[in-house]
């Protein structure tokens with residue numbers, strides 16, 4: 001399965017940051033990536049990012065509202081992101097779950113909205129530090145998968161991102177064995193629920209991925225890519241992670 005290396009810029013980036021996408025584009029033009037590449041800038045930059053990204057880099061959104069349009073001040077719909085040129089959208093990121101009180105039900109509605117709007121959904125799950133300390137990691141991930149991933153999920157429309165909340169932006173990561181354990185459990189959940197479709201769905205790891213640790217993480221079985229925050233902001237850092245991808249994984 002071809003890996004996906006996705007960058008999540010979060011609330012970072014002004015027009016000048018498009019220069020990073022141009023560097024990515026030019027570097028990948030002379031030496032193509034082995035993996036699929038996605039950059040999710042803030043919504044204000046989606047259209048302009050699409051204009052400079054070229055064919056080798058897809059552009060995505062970071063969140064969408066469940067409805068296609070309406071009186072929802074400040075929100076953005078999947079249809080709007082698609083119209084701006086996005087091909088994917090992240091839903092259920094822990095920063096949305098925690099700081100905006102998003103529930104599994106809402107995340108599932110956003111994933112369905114992504115598909116309705118013609119976007120791929122990257123559905124995020126992951127345990128907090130306290131949940132890991134209590135030994136609840138697999139249980140929490142299973143219950144988030146069950147409730148946040150809608151029944152119609154398919155490999156060409158959906159990727160799962162396992163992002164331990166305590167690893168995001170902290171420089172801390174689980175051990176390779178711990179990442180492998182969770183990804184194996186996610187694969188078995190997806191295969192049990194969706195059969196071959198679940199076996200073909202990409203499972204990304206996210207949380208303090210950088211060039212120095214990406215090689216080990218991306219070589220793990222059932223790690224089919226990465227969702228990268230801080231290290232996706234600078235083209236040079238992101239390229240280090242892109243180059244660490246073996247391209248395909250099982």
Ligand code: PGA
Pocket residue numbers: 008163167168169170171206207208209227228229230231
């Ligand atoms: P990080 O963020 O790479 O900065 O830890 C990852 C994410 O939140 O997707």
